[in-house]
Amino acid sequence: MTILRLGWRWLLRDLRHGEIGLLLVAAALAAAAVTTVDFFADRVERALASQVSNLLAADAALEWSEPPPAEWEVEAKSRGLVTARTMSFPSVVLHGDATLLVQVKAVSGDYPLRGRLRSSATLDDATGATAPLAPGAAWAEPRLFAQLGIAPGTAIAIGERELPVTRVVREEPDRGGDLLQVAPRLLLRAEDIPATGLVGPASRVSYRLLVAGDEPAVRAFGAWLAKRLPKGAEWLDPSRARPELQTALDRGTRLLSVAAGTVVLLAGAAALLAARRFVERQVDAAAVLRCLGASSRTLVGLVGLRLGGVALAAALLGGLVGVGAQAALAELVGRWFAAELPPPSAAPLFDAALTTLLVLGATALPPLLRLRSTPPARVLRRELGPPPGSALIAAGVPLAGLAAFFVWRMGDLALGVRALAGVLATLLVLSLAAYGLVRLLGPLRSRGRGAWRQGVAALVRHPVLTSVQTVGFGLGILALLLLTVVRVDLLAAWQAKLPPGTPNHFLINIQPAERQALEGFLADRGLGSPAVLPMIRGRLTEIAGRAVDPASYPSARAQRLASREFNLSHADAPQSDNRVLAGRWWAPGTATPEFSVETGIAETLGIALGDRLVFDVGGRRVAGTVTSLREVHWDSFNVNFFVVGTPALLSGQPATYVTSFHLPAERLDLLPELSRRFPSVTVIDVGAVLGQVRAMADQAARALEYVLAFTLAAGVIVLLAAVQASRDVRAREIAVLRTLGASRRSLYAMLAVEYAVLGLLAGTVAAAGALGTAWLISEAVLGLSYVPSLRLLPLGALGGAVGVGVAGLLAVRRLVRVPPIAVLRAA
Amino acid sequence: MTPHSTTVVRAAGLGKRLRGPEGELRILEGLDLEVMPGDAVSIRGASGSGKSTLLGLLAGLDEASDGEVFLFGHALSPLDEDERAALRAGQVGFVFQSFHLLAGMSALENVMLPLELGGVGDARERASALLERVGLMPRRHHLPSQLSGGEQQRVAIARAFATAPRVLFADEPTGNLDTVTGGRIADVLLELRAETGAALVLVTHDQQLADRCDRRLVLEDGRLGELG
């Protein structure tokens, strides 16, 4: 009871005298970062996911080769979800003598549940507007009109029924991933399908049941359905939607969580320094309390209570900052995304409390345990302090705390341990580098004179403290470098993946005879000379001696891929945006029959390196061995192929050509001319998809900037903690030097040298760390190849020298001004 | 009851060895001492003769290499750090050469500290009375850094007597002060001791101060010798 009262009073005094200010700020910052990032990641992820939802035209969908039973729809509705149905199948339409292969999609009246279906009444209006699709009419993509030579409003024969094609489809949310799909889309209402007589028991139709609603309800329905899912049916949630958007989403969220982890790590480093200093400053008091008969429990209790108070205050403060930040965020996010944001919950406040407890527990416990064994004889001999304490505890407790944090945040033991290993390796390298640099200073001490000599000597005198400070400053500078230079580099590299000239139009069905003329057409009009690649249609019949049976694949996607005709191509060299992951690309001009397969489809269809593939190309057998597996960056919007063969194998086959190019918006008028000159060529506008991918990259980038701002704050806190860590030692040294007659000016010069050199070391270490981090993030997280910007090294070193020099001088300026007697008397 | 239970502090064959850079250092060797209730004992000795070391051993702040110390009749060597602290609580007072007030606490709070640790209810009143007694009531809310050396030592004395201890250990209580101030501090210390009847073990090399005690001992070559 009295301990409680004493602890409370002491805590108030700590707060008043700023003893625990830094510790409080560090823990609060960690808590604020965690709560804000929780809100942020949650909201951004949801907002991004909702954009992906647009691409499903729903929050999730069930896909099956048979009509989903009505009970499923009833169940979905009973869970408060809204539903819609679609069915799609290839068919042939007629107009006069002309026939055209189309991809029919028949939808229910509620379609789409997410995203927009835009259409226009004329072929000239490229934007269109949202309008309901009524029974008794069909809509179609622009090229259907071009290929049939009809205008909107003309009736065409669809099976046994005549329907007018009234509007031009401009944006269809769930158009599907294959941009090279040859058949244009024909959209109509499901009610009109029976009259066409097109769908019979043997038809190859893909049915979808679309659902939308609250995220938990959608997920619960997915789980309910999973137990009843028949063979071949597939549950599609946003994570399965468009691969190019999913890649952008994954990169964005991974980057966010890396940034968030960094904030807590930095705040933890600051807390480690501050907690150590705080507890060490309690040693004198502990010795006196010991003499007065306090037990070790009382000692630990008194300091522990105060730390507990700090944890509580930090959790409240951090939680408040987090709530405030998320309110500001709602503003920002609201502007970025068209999505409705979920209301804030109290859960992040719990996270804030857990974070501060973890941070303070892990950092303060080891020195607290040491404090317990303060020898009371310290009151007689000042040099006596607590025994060094077990290194196992000193290192183990913070590490265990860190591990607990990672496991908690990542929700996965293995991932947490791996993240911890990464952090440890980084810290170890930083510490070793710092210690090495400090050692290198040794010989310099005897060179030079005056302020230089004393400043360097002060650093060399405490090599471990200097190393710790170097790592502390280094982490702070690292955060700054990452926030400024590296962020700009990375974002530039990322956005460079979708540069302004990214192709937004595909041309397919180019006849061999037209190829040269078309290349000339594009070049003459300043549209560049994009690669025009051969495309050969073929059906996959055998994999490694086994006949391909689409029905034998479990997933609808694999079934679809296996039954569809492949677009094959041939080339001597892989495309620049392809990367061979396994095997080797063939030597140019090779005569052997070989294939290179995209990794994703190889996995889906069960194709392995060395397998012999057989395609049926226009009735002829074409066989070759898989000698490489390629990763394809689909988001480059270049023409790419799942399967590429050697020219020797495929160049003799009947081919058409495809290409993609960028058409600036103001030159859309070229398209009619192109269609006139090359009537057989089909133009596909992918501008809308490209726009979506680009918007997502921009949003993730801005989200990242926001989280990195916390990293900046954490970096500053680490710098402050590192300065403070040496303040007590400094104070005594300065006081002694002043009594020995050192002038203020010479002291300032000495301190300036000392902190500048410290900053130089830290900046060098930080720049190296930033280079490594940037490399890791771009290669492993973003999948970009990183070009190291070596300007980081001089920038870090000089910036560190100036920054730490100024910060250090500001921090110790009071020590130089205070009369030395005050310091000496307090000691 | 053992015959020694009446002693406040007793040392028997006490020895302290330390490992120094040039082999073992024998600071105390075969030292005997008995302090009875109410005794005022002064121990003088040259600098480095081991006075502070002896005081630390007698108060249970440190562990002996040989022999035994009995505090209030309890042998100290079997006790651990916490048990020794419990034995001291409220029964032992200290005054040190470098005052050892808690820097963050006011004069009053420093005096209240041992009372609060002992769970005494009217700590504030008793501490105030003691500060009044040493003449520092007007400065009670000042921090140690805002007090002169003599004032700090008076606060330390008030704190030492706060729990009405049975024995007071003082290590050079006037060592950091000028002669006049030191003399006044010695007056306060000895008066309070007389009023409370606490035993006093005082270590100093100040002949005048040592002479104000009933029993005067000298520490030489690790042993105590009695002076008339």
Ligand SMILES: Nc1ncnc2c1ncn2[C@@H]1O[C@H](COP(=O)(O)OP(=O)(O)OP(=O)(O)O)[C@@H](O)[C@H]1O
């Ligand atoms: N922890 C220790 N480590 C090494 N030597 C020690 C230690 N404690 C005491 N000594 C040595 O033991 C001897 C006695 O020290 P002590 O402080 O008891 O002397 P003292 O009589 O109190 O001296 P002074 O009058 O100067 O305070 C000294 O030589 C000192 O150097």
Ligand SMILES: [Mg+2]
């Ligand atoms: Mg001494």
